[in-house]
Amino acid sequence: MVQLQVVPDDRRERARDRKRRRFLAAAGRVIDERGLAGLTMQAVAEELDCAVGTIYTYFDSKAALLAALQAEAVETLVASYRTAAASWDPVLDEGEGLDPGLRALVHLQAFGAFFCAASVVLADEFHLQRLLLSERPPGSSAVDQRRPMAVLERLFEIPRSLVDAAVACDVLEPGDTLERVVRWLAALDGVLLLDALAGVDRHLFRGQHHGRALTADLLVGWGADRADVEVAASHVDRLAAVGPLAPPPHGPGYE
Missing domain, CATH: 1.10.10.60 (Homeodomain-like)
Known part of the structure; x- marks a missing residue:
């Protein structure tokens, strides 16, 4: 029964x-x-x-529909990142491995590189997350205006943990983690718009190139040593050579 x-x-x-x-x-x-x-x-x-x-x-409203669509997009981005990141530590452990501080910088720059790659590989999902940070939510009620916050918190979850880990390793100076993440992702969203001008000057308007340089500059501004950041960037290049930085996601719901 x-x-x-x-x-x-x-x-x-x-x-x-x-x-x-x-x-x-x-x-x-x-x-x-x-x-x-x-x-x-x-x-x-x-x-x-x-x-x-x-x-x-x-x-119950357009705002609810859009928030659900954006939540789904962010979950796809998160799943793609986790799929990529699962293969990174074995690569970084090859040879003598990396000290915790340098590893933290590699993971930060690898996330920035993933974010840039996702703008191309997962273009629809990326566009929806960009709207979260650039468009006022539809609807005028207090509930409608608050809807995106839960999705944004999910979007910020991984970069926040990476920034906190780097601070804990003393490679970044202490600071407001959430403010840093908001500034980082909003800046990447903006600089990646340069790809639209690639037809004007393919060398100058390279969104992904500028996005990775932006991440490096922010890390130095937050206290990282420039030489360490450059070494970390070379390890990200190794990761990119092993597999895609924004692969199709794996896991429950993505088979």
Whole structure:
């Protein structure tokens, strides 16, 4: 009897999740075609040829729909980073290995390099996280305005831990970690826009090159020794030679 009750509920939940994902995929296509300003519940309904009221049973507002879409994008970015990072320590352990301080700098610069690579490899997800840091959330209610914060906290989670680890190793001076991470990711989001000008001057407007240089400059500004930062950068080059810095994610939900 218990089994007969559980299975249908589980089936209904899976069906609901599939429909929710269809709405999110359609919302992503609308943003691709019309930009964030063109994202409306009606536009999503038209994309799927369904009643707009159906969407409201899953998302109570455009802000809720966008926040869910951005949360999914950030989870994909996080999963991609973790997939890449899982292979880094064995490479860094080759030979005599690295001392903890230098290893912390390598991981910081590797994250910056991952972020730059993701702007190309995971372009849709990257665009959605960029909107988190550059566009005012839709909707005027206090709830709508607060929705992105939980997604932002997830986005900041990994770089915060990396900055804290470097401070603990005394390779960075103590400081406000959250402020540093906000400044770092917002600056990378901005400098990577230079890729759009590659057709003007392919050498000058290299977003990923400038992004990695920006990370190095910030680390020096936060107290790291320039020579150590340069050595760490050479190790990131080793990691990039072993495998993609922003690979397709692996793990639950990404098989």
